[in-house]
Amino acid sequence: MHKFLNCTCSDSCREVGFLVLRVVTGLAFFYHGYDKVFVKGIEKVSVNFNEIGIPFASLCAFLVSYGELLGGLALMLGFLSHWVGKANILIMLGAIGFVHWGAEGGWFNGYGAPGGYEYSLLLLASSFFFMVSGSGKYSLDAKFKKCCEEKKCCEEKK
16 A cells, blocks of 8 residues: 555656646746737737726736746746746736636636636646746756856856
């Protein structure tokens, strides 16, 4: 029974898990940002934000749209994932609070149920994971950290 319950995944398998979750989460944010920036346009997003009662709608539309677009790209690459995770958490809290909370479908989003917050909650949880865990081994963050450790290029001069 102990063998059955004990996870024997190697560190490399775990790191592949980090990579897959990070790229898929980043892709989801990137797609939503791309849609807001290049398909709908910031102006339309601003109008939509204003209609649902988001304060400072124009500023928030800009920050959310480019935050999703650039943050999604950064997350896919594993660049500044801790900070991107923090930003994405704020975006998802806003999405849940202003858009999805109290929707007809409750928490569920699918099968014709309009607006539930299940998807946003999943993106929030994934963002929290990267905020507390970092990017993982297969990331730009790991490459930069390794460079700094080997070459001591990141030390501050006294």
